[in-house]
Amino acid sequence: MTRTGIRRSAVRILVLGLISAGVGVGHARYRGLPLFPDLKRMQEDQLKHKAWVEETAIELEAFIRHYEAAGLVIDARPRDRFEEGHLDAPSIMNVPADEAADGYHYERVTAYQGPPVVLYCASEACDSAQILWLALQSWGFSSEVRVYHPGWEGILEHGLPTIDGPDLHYDLYADEYGDELVEDSAERPAGDQLGAGSEERDGD
Amino acid sequence: MAQPLVKRRSLRWLVLEWVPRLLVAALFIYTGSTKIADPQTFIKEVQAYQLGPIMLTHLVAFVLPWVEVLTGGLLLIGVWRREARLVIALMLIVFVVARGCVMVSGRSIDCGCVPTDSLIHFLFDGWMGVVTNFGLLALLGIEGYAERLRRTPRRNGPLAAETQQAVPA
Numbered sequence: 001m002t003r004t005g006i007r008r009s010a011v012r013i014l015v016l017g018l019i020s021a022g023v024g025v026g027h028a029r030y031r032g033l034p035l036f037p038d039l040k041r042m043q044e045d046q047l048k049h050k051a052w053v054e055e056t057a058i059e060l061e062a063f064i065r066h067y068e069a070a071g072l073v074i075d076a077r078p079r080d081r082f083e084e085g086h087l088d089a090p091s092i093m094n095v096p097a098d099e100a101a102d103g104y105h106y107e108r109v110t111a112y113q114g115p116p117v118v119l120y121c122a123s124e125a126c127d128s129a130q131i132l133w134l135a136l137q138s139w140g141f142s143s144e145v146r147v148y149h150p151g152w153e154g155i156l157e158h159g160l161p162t163i164d165g166p167d168l169h170y171d172l173y174a175d176e177y178g179d180e181l182v183e184d185s186a187e188r189p190a191g192d193q194l195g196a197g198s199e200e201r202d203g204d
Numbered sequence: 205m206a207q208p209l210v211k212r213r214s215l216r217w218l219v220l221e222w223v224p225r226l227l228v229a230a231l232f233i234y235t236g237s238t239k240i241a242d243p244q245t246f247i248k249e250v251q252a253y254q255l256g257p258i259m260l261t262h263l264v265a266f267v268l269p270w271v272e273v274l275t276g277g278l279l280l281i282g283v284w285r286r287e288a289r290l291v292i293a294l295m296l297i298v299f300v301v302a303r304g305c306v307m308v309s310g311r312s313i314d315c316g317c318v319p320t321d322s323l324i325h326f327l328f329d330g331w332m333g334v335v336t337n338f339g340l341l342a343l344l345g346i347e348g349y350a351e352r353l354r355r356t357p358r359r360n361g362p363l364a365a366e367t368q369q370a371v372p373a
Contacts, residue, residue, distance in 0.1 A: 012287040020274055024267035033243060033266070036259055037251075078320070125252065125313055 049130075056133065058118055058146035060158060066146075067091070072112050076121040076128040077152065079167070085152075087120070088161035093169040097121070097128035100135035108169070109136070116144040123153040220350030224343035229280035231340070232292060236272030238319050239265075249316030255302055271295070285351065293344050300337045307331060 028035060058066070067073050067089035075086050075094045082094040095105045109117075117136075121128035129147045136145055148154065155162060239246040247265040251258065271291065278288035299317070306313060307330065314320060317328040327336045 009287050009290070012284050013291060016271070016274060016278075016284075016287065016291060020270040021267050024270040025263075027240065027270070028243065028262070028266040031243065033247075033262070035262055035266070037247075037262055039258070042258075125311065 052130065053147075053149055056145065056147040056149075058148055060148075060150075060154070063118060063146075063148045064160070066116065066118050071115060072117045074109070074117060074119045074132065075152075076119055076132040077126075081122070081152075083164060083166050085162050085164045087155055088163035091169075092167075094167040095132060097131040097135075100132055106139055110139060110141060113142055116146065117141075118146045118148055120148040120151045120155070123151045124149050126151055217350065217354060221347055221354065224347040224350075225279055225282075228292060228340055228343050228347070229276045232272045232276030233280070235317055236269040236276060238322070239269035239316075240273065242319070243269075245319075246316060249314060252313040252316070253302055253306060255305065268295075286348075289344055289348055293341060296337045296341050296344075300334055300341075303333050303337070307334070 025035065067087065070090040073087060073089045073092045075082050075092060076097045077086075077094070078096050078098070079094060082096075086092060086094070093108065095109060099105055119129045119132055121132075129149070129151070133145055133147060150157070243265060246269065247262055250261045250265045250268075256264075272295070275288040275291045275295075278284045279292065303315065315328040315333045317333065318325050326332065
């Protein structure tokens, strides 16, 4: 490539960069987005997040005791990730964080009001558990809600039992109640725990 | 007129030039567009990499998608192809290095290349993203080489003598 060719290419790349920068910055201003991050606000958000993590964390041993005692565990990851692999617990359901506003999930989760609940998502860097936690608070969920912050990565790292497949509780609930919403959780049959339901389903 | 090594409108030209060009251009236009549509999410994804000064993350998040769309568009229509190819290759190398640094450090963050609900998200998940970027670099290389072959006259063809006479000593 000749010197003229190199110079020409350099000019063209510079023009490309300037056009991209101009359009990008213009688009950001049009959307009302700040060109530089608000460091003070970011630090405040980080402190709030750290406080939330400390407030909601559950230790590994307590988490193992919880799910072995058939305590409800909610996997907040997307459905396809859940189906690829999730904690093999007697009472586990998948409520993807981006479906938290779904009325169906509201009904089946609030049916478990009372006993503590543990959430988890992909890893400590994942924010799905926090999104779901906030959704539960907005629903007025009265149970204690903890988060296993290491998430799916921690489950794999510590060798906890895992299994793949769909959310059986989703199908179980849909089969039993269809599209009808259960307004009063007391209307659910007595002793209707996930483990018992699964055994009946397996027996079919 | 000298015979090129890759003739226009031949099957070889189609496969070696057009297919890689279309694939790379379409992918970059798509990925750039999705980031332009949701800049807030892309800002978080850039910040999650924790590479470089945090004060520049917003600017990177605003400008990079437009670079992707513009270079993809230029590659597609065949204008300033060499420059578009070079810029895309540079971006791919930067992506590979950035992704590699994050994976080696043990952090698990989303690539930020395509939305998580995209059908092609699996191509950019984990180490697959590094492999995909190397694949795209290879496609660019093939396309650039094919263009060069098309512009280069045959040395041993029937008109080689004329070509050699035309070349100054």
